[in-house]
Amino acid sequence: MPVFRQQITVRGLVIDPPLLLAPMAGLTHSALRQIIAGFGGIGLLSTEMLSAKRLPAENPTVSPWLVRSPSERPLSYQLLLSRADEIAPAIDALHACGADAVDFNMGCPAAAVGKFGAGIRLMEEPAEVRRIVADARKRTTLPLSAKIRIGASLDDRKLRDFCVMLQEEGIDLLSVHARLKHESFARTPRWEYISRIKEWISIPVVVNGGIFSVADAKQCLEVSGADGLMIGRGAVIKPWLFAEISRNLFGREIAVPSVVLPLLYASFLGHLASLFRPQYRLGRLKEFTHYFARNYRFGHHLASRVQSSGSVEEARERAEAFFLSAT
Ligand SMILES: Cc1cc2nc3c(=O)[nH]c(=O)nc-3n(C[C@H](O)[C@H](O)[C@H](O)COP(=O)(O)O)c2cc1C
Known part of the structure; x- marks a missing residue:
């Protein structure tokens, strides 16, 4: 090392x-x-x-x-x-x-x-x-x-x-x-x-x-x-x-990160809901998704669907549908 x-x-x-x-x-x-x-x-x-x-x-x-x-x-x-x-x-x-x-x-x-x-x-x-x-x-x-x-x-x-x-x-x-x-x-x-x-x-x-x-x-x-x-x-x-x-x-003894992308995304949504007033959530979700979507081969579909969503709820539904189709 x-x-x-x-x-x-x-x-x-x-x-x-x-x-x-x-x-x-x-x-x-x-x-x-x-x-x-x-x-x-x-x-x-x-x-x-x-x-x-x-x-x-x-x-x-x-x-x-x-x-x-x-x-x-x-x-x-x-x-x-x-x-x-x-x-x-x-x-x-x-x-x-x-x-x-x-x-x-x-x-x-x-x-x-x-x-x-x-x-x-x-x-x-x-x-x-x-x-x-x-x-x-x-x-x-x-x-x-x-x-x-x-x-x-x-x-x-x-x-x-x-x-x-x-x-x-x-x-x-x-x-x-x-x-x-x-x-x-x-x-x-x-x-x-x-x-x-x-x-x-x-x-x-x-x-x-x-x-x-x-x-x-x-x-x-x-x-x-x-x-x-x-x-x-x-x-x-x-x-x-x-x-x-x-x-x-x-050489730090840190557990190998166990990453389940849809769960990570859900956790981000949970933090948005608990930390920010409603008007501050959707913009932040779009910014995050723009980068996070790069973990997927066809992530640009995820990014554009969230980008064109009019509410966090709509974005969540579209993201969940994407995750199902991507597995
Ligand atoms: C969306 C976005 C917002 C940024 N905002 C800031 C900022 O608030 N302050 C700052 O010093 N740099 C800002 N930067 C620059 C980053 O801190 C960093 O210098 C740049 O992204 C290059 O590093 P990276 O290749 O690791 O992303 C921003 C970059 C991006 C992509």
């Missing part, structure tokens, strides 16, 4: 094994996190991106972005923000939520996010980012992380200066989606770039992008030399992927 770094410790938070869930809007809410946590093998869970401006007004016990169960630990909260003056109220709100870590979104390339100066646009504003991180560092003793892409273009000097600045101001862990700003998810990620970043900074660097199997995870760790892995879509398709990687690459 290859020997990879077994855990990451930042400010007392032990990420063990060093496997992290990527923040994903509409996907990494409490329902999916509970299912992933149930399989085991995850080192750090994540929320979806949370607007720092709106966060202080949310009620953590009912907000669909903030509800959580005790099984979802440790849990990192990702902030979407563009200015340092948003920091103090947002961090105070995260303390009240019981956050285990705080992450800054500095990698989202969506135009709707960039319009407000947030996401990867922050990589063009190092002076403001310096203030953001410095203010956050003063406000909390929680671990701070940043999630970046490798830039708008290949520019080592700019990327190095940005990473060094993050470390200087108090970022404890960096996760890197190994693609450029405009590179689509279909492009092969540049995992090898991580080893370069690791030469520039001494904080742990976690690699993200394009990991869908144990074999991908192994290859990614070998090529990148990263301290850990962050997985997004692969963990929606296979919420048991962290358990498999933990067993196979990190």
